[in-house]
Amino acid sequence: MGAERLRGVVALDGPSGTGKSTVARRLARQLKAGYLDTGAMYRAATLAVLRAGLDPSAAAAIPVAVGAVIEVGTDPAEPSVRLGGEDVASEIRGERVTSAVSAVSAHPSVRERLVDEQRRIIGSVLAGDRHGIVVEGRDIGTVVAPDATLKVYLTASAEVRANRRGSQDRRAGRGGDQASALVAVQRRDALDSGRATSPLRPAEDAVILDTTELDVSGVLTALRALAAERGLVEHGQRGHAP
Incomplete structure (x- = not known):
């Protein structure tokens, strides 16, 4: 039976709580593709700054980040993030990193x-x-990938995104309530959309x-249909392992 595989780059953008991570990983698994969570990289850099005891918005944070x-890792089945070799x-x-990541990300x-x-990783996977x-x-x-054949910007109402983020946090044992999640989502939207370098859009x-x-x-x-329309989905026979 033929196996569907992705060839090329699918770029998924959007604010917090739109489900990017969940659908990106599942799409990559379904189409035997690699997966890259660029936000995790900014979060790891932010963690390095916080561990150094620095103000995320200060110039001193830049060389650390x-x-x-x-x-x-780019395996959608087992994505990994390491900072100095440590699984983070x-x-x-x-919440500590989530509250500070926009400030660190704003440094050009x-x-x-x-x-x-990120471009190096994409090239390596391709x-x-x-x-x-x-x-x-x-x-x-x-x-990051302005030449991607398919670019999709995911969006949703702030209330729905806050509900999703709050549910995600509770499942992970991080607590939180709906009102706090909504405030956090709106704050992140404002910071990411308003930064001078690479604003969210x-x-x-x-x-x-x-x-x-x-x-x-x-x-x-919807994403699979769009990928197929752009000619990014290949149908081939399953071959033997090399």
Whole structure:
């Protein structure tokens, strides 16, 4: 039976709580592609700054963030994030990092360093066995991979996104309530959209996909259809392992 595989880059952008991470990973798994969570890289850099006891918005934070040794795995089945060799996948999702990541991400030098690394990772995956990658973040279609064949900007109402984020936090044992989640989502939106360097916005040629009324399955169906329309889905026979 033929196996569907992604060839090329799918760029997924959008604000917090739109379901980017969930659908990006599932799409990558379904289409035998690589997966890159660029936000995790900024979170890891932020953790390095916080561990150094520095103000995330201060100039002193820049060399620490730029010099942080960050490794991210591209297997959608087992994504990993390491800082200086240490597994920090859980720690970077905590409120401490979440509250500070926009400030660290706003430093142009930090963005330049991580964008270079993100492009290197994308190139490495495309040159490898997978030949396709789903990349999610806030500036993928506009900055990181402006030549991506398919760019999708996911959006949803602030209330729905806050509910999703709050549910996610509670499942992870981080607590929180709906009102606090809404305030956090609105604050992050304002910071990410208002920064001078690589502000959060859809690429001019991006498809806007409102997920307010869609579940994960609905979003995946829409994304697969868009990928197929752009000629990014290959149908081939399953070969033997090399």
